[in-house]
Amino acid sequence: MPEETMPANATTAPSESEASSSVLKTLGCGCAALVVLVLIVPLASVSWGSTDFPRVAPEDMARRVFQRSRKMYDVVGFTRTVKPGVEKIGVSTENTFSSSFCYDGGPLGLADETVDGAYRMSHSWALDHVPASQAESGLRRLHRHLKDNGWVVTSYREGTKSQEWELFVQRDDGAERMSFTWFPDREYFMGDAAMPCAYDPAWKNGDIGPAGEDQRPPAFGPHAGA
Numbered sequence: 001m002p003e004e005t006m007p008a009n010a011t012t013a014p015s016e017s018e019a020s021s022s023v024l025k026t027l028g029c030g031c032a033a034l035v036v037l038v039l040i041v042p043l044a045s046v047s048w049g050s051t052d053f054p055r056v057a058p059e060d061m062a063r064r065v066f067q068r069s070r071k072m073y074d075v076v077g078f079t080r081t082v083k084p085g086v087e088k089i090g091v092s093t094e095n096t097f098s099s100s101f102c103y104d105g106g107p108l109g110l111a112d113e114t115v116d117g118a119y120r121m122s123h124s125w126a127l128d129h130v131p132a133s134q135a136e137s138g139l140r141r142l143h144r145h146l147k148d149n150g151w152v153v154t155s156y157r158e159g160t161k162s163q164e165w166e167l168f169v170q171r172d173d174g175a176e177r178m179s180f181t182w183f184p185d186r187e188y189f190m191g192d193a194a195m196p197c198a199y200d201p202a203w204k205n206g207d208i209g210p211a212g213e214d215q216r217p218p219a220f221g222p223h224a225g226a
Contacts, residue, residue: 051104051115056198058212061121062097066217068193069123072178074222075145076138076189081221082125090188094126095220099212102197117203119211122194125220130189135182139165142180151178159184172196 086094102118136158143156146169155168159182167180175196182189200211 051102051118053102053115053118053197053199055201057202058099058119058121058200058215061119061195061198062123062212062215062217065097065121065123065193065195066220068178068195069125069191070220070223072142072180072191072193073125073220075142076180077134077141078127078138079222080127081219082127083219084217086126090126091128092126093128094124094190095217096124097212097215097217098122098124099210099215101210115197116205117199117207117211118197119200120194120197121212121215122192123217124190124192126188126190128186128188130182130187132184132187135165135184135187135189139167139180139182143167146178161185 082093082095084095086092086096098121100120100122101114102120103112104115105112139158143153146167147153151169151171153167153169155166157164157166159165161184164184165182168177169179170177176194178191178193180189180191203211
């Protein structure tokens with residue numbers, strides 16, 4: 001029997017192995033897209049919409065951050081009382097509140113936008129004429145105290161006669177932060193505490209500026225009997 005041949009212009013059906021390969025390639029692309037989607041969606045949910053802040057009046061948040069600073073002041077061992085305000089930043093004593101906006105993080109961390117009614121309250125304080133005998137032992141004591149009480153030390157450096165000492169801590173994934181710096185060349189000690197973001201219950205559409213920017217601290221010093 002003569003051998004059968006295909007016409008030159010005829011098309012052949014794909015073999016079983018070729019069909020399987022085509023299906024796998026199609027599934028492979030689909031799976032890859034699915035994997036990318038699965039990875040992106042959780043990432044977006046983590047990075048975006050992180051605005052689950054408590055509702056706290058600015059005066060209450062100011063009181064909290066003030067007491068936070070005051071406790072650290074006691075741990076260092078300072079006994080002076082600092083009047084409200086600052087005459088010359090980086091030179092004179094300081095005792096001030098500040099308030100800043102909070103941001104939503106944006107999709108995948110992009111296009112951060114301010115969150116209406118949300119604010120972050122901070123308290124800054126500083127002392128002049130702080131000698132090494134007081135600053136160095138006080139910062140070491142504060143470093144141990146914060147580590148022992150669950151704070152994460154993000155940076156700690158013991159300086160030299162010309163290089164500043166630094167201590168930076170945080171907790172709750174950075175929602176609450178504190179920093180302390182001592183400049184030996186001018187015997188100047190600075191502290192700062194920042195509270196987590198919160199919503200101002202009294203905020204309304206049209207309000208300008210972060211809530212709490214009108215807060216003023218009382219005289220700053222050690223706790224009575226500390």
